[in-house]
Amino acid sequence: MVIEVLRLGHRRKRDERLTTHVCLIARALGVDRVLVAEEDAELEKTIRSVVERFGGDFEIKTGVGYKTVMRNFKGTKVHLTMYGLPLKETITKIPKGDILVIVGSEKVPGEVYHMADLNIAVGSQPHSEAGALAIFLDRLTGGSWEEKKFDGGQMEVIPTAHGKGVRKK
Amino acid sequence: MVIEVLRLGHRRKRDERLTTHVCLIARALGVDRVLVAEEDAELEKTIRSVVERFGGDFEIKTGVGYKTVMRNFKGTKVHLTMYGLPLKETITKIPKGDILVIVGSEKVPGEVYHMADLNIAVGSQPHSEAGALAIFLDRLTGGSWEEKKFDGGQMEVIPTAHGKGVRKK
Numbered sequence: 001m002v003i004e005v006l007r008l009g010h011r012r013k014r015d016e017r018l019t020t021h022v023c024l025i026a027r028a029l030g031v032d033r034v035l036v037a038e039e040d041a042e043l044e045k046t047i048r049s050v051v052e053r054f055g056g057d058f059e060i061k062t063g064v065g066y067k068t069v070m071r072n073f074k075g076t077k078v079h080l081t082m083y084g085l086p087l088k089e090t091i092t093k094i095p096k097g098d099i100l101v102i103v104g105s106e107k108v109p110g111e112v113y114h115m116a117d118l119n120i121a122v123g124s125q126p127h128s129e130a131g132a133l134a135i136f137l138d139r140l141t142g143g144s145w146e147e148k149k150f151d152g153g154q155m156e157v158i159p160t161a162h163g164k165g166v167r168k169k
Numbered sequence: 170m171v172i173e174v175l176r177l178g179h180r181r182k183r184d185e186r187l188t189t190h191v192c193l194i195a196r197a198l199g200v201d202r203v204l205v206a207e208e209d210a211e212l213e214k215t216i217r218s219v220v221e222r223f224g225g226d227f228e229i230k231t232g233v234g235y236k237t238v239m240r241n242f243k244g245t246k247v248h249l250t251m252y253g254l255p256l257k258e259t260i261t262k263i264p265k266g267d268i269l270v271i272v273g274s275e276k277v278p279g280e281v282y283h284m285a286d287l288n289i290a291v292g293s294q295p296h297s298e299a300g301a302l303a304i305f306l307d308r309l310t311g312g313s314w315e316e317k318k319f320d321g322g323q324m325e326v327i328p329t330a331h332g333k334g335v336r337k338k
Contacts, residue, residue, distance in 0.1 A: 014186075015186075017183075017184075017186070017187055018186055018187060018190065021187065021190075021297035021299055021300065022297075024294075024295055024296055024297045024300070025296065025297050025299075025300035027294065027295075028291075028292040028294040028295075028296050028300070029292070029300075050295050054294055054295060082326055083326055083328070083329055083332070083333040083334065083335075084328065084329065084330075085328050085329070085330060086315065086328055087315065088312065088315050110332075113331050113332050113333070114331050114332075116331075119329070119330060119331060121326070121328055122197075123197040123198070123314065123315065124325070124326040124328055125193075125196065125197040125223055125319065125326070126193055126196075126197075126219050126223060127193055127194065127197050128189075128190035128191075128193045128194050128299055128303070130190055130194075130297055130299040130300050130303070131190065131193070131194035131197070131198075131299050131300065131302070131303035132303070133300070134297070134299070134300035134301070134303040134304050135303050135304060135307045138304045138307065138308075139307075143257065145292065146255065146256065146257050146292065150294065156293070157251055157252055157290070157293040157294070159252070159253065159254050159255055159290055159293055160252055160253065160254070160288070161253075161254060161288065162282050162283050162285075162288060163252070163279075163282050163283075164252040164282070165252065166252075
């Protein structure tokens with residue numbers, strides 16, 4: 001199963017940190033690639049630097065155009081939105097196979113709701129696309145991301161009860 | 170069980186949106202109150218406006234000072250950090266009762282790691298405090314937040330397969 005995340009409505013500067021968080025969540029939870037609809041070379045650099053330091057083969061591509069990506073994706077397109085159907089009952093309807101998870105920002109074009117196979121609400125309340133993505137991926141993978149190895153890179157964290165530990169790889 | 174979230178290292182402007190997301194996640198997942206170490210009247214206004222519109226009794230207080238809050242809290246203090254012990258094995262060690270979940274930003278003072286009863290890593294990878302908080306709360310509550318009612322407020326979302334629906338309360 002390949003999991004990709006498509007981030008919509010990214011505005012440089014204003015969304016810089018939030019989109020970075022979306023990418024970090026995706027990487028930590030085992031997503032293969034994040035596609036950002038709008039171009040942002042700075043964001044690509046930030047994320048590639050994390051991959052260089054901490055390993056794994058996570059990819060990022062910006063400036064992809066959401067319509068093209070959604071039209072060409074062979075697999076299930078899941079749009080996370082507070083207006084969608086409840087997570088608990090809808091996540092069971094996702095067929096096996098590749099998944100494109102679409103997360104917006106404040107304004108998502110109406111056609112995204114129709115191009116998506118499933119519109120899923122991680123709570124029908126004003127929410128955070130970062131938080132919704134994290135919970136969705138955790139549930140989708142059944143928490144298997146916790147066993148994921150990030151090969152390569154320069155360093156790794158040593159889990160510690162009270163303090164910080166890092167070692168060179 | 171009362172759940173509170175303490176947000177550290179919030180810088181106005183720079184962290185405005187990320188801290189807003191932390192608050193939205195906390196509210197949507199049934200947290201009772203968010204405490205923000207640093208003062209930010211604008212942030213309080215934003216969050217209170219969400220509560221007014223969408224209901225519930227979620228509270229926010231800023232400018233609380235993290236040491237005072239951590240020292241006075243009667244219950245378990247859980248700090249979410251990529252340097253902590255793995256989520257899966259540590260979450261089972263949280264005793265029943267009230268919980269203070271501490272989430273930092275980029276730089277967390279060293280003493281927070283020692284004042285916390287548990288330092289828990291939602292993945293030992295560079296992560297998002299928003300994503301970590303979302304997964305932690307989902308696991309902690311066993312997903313019971315999905316059944317939560319938000320009484321009062323002016324409107325509510327009508328879960329919809331393809332589109333947006335909102336009704337007045």
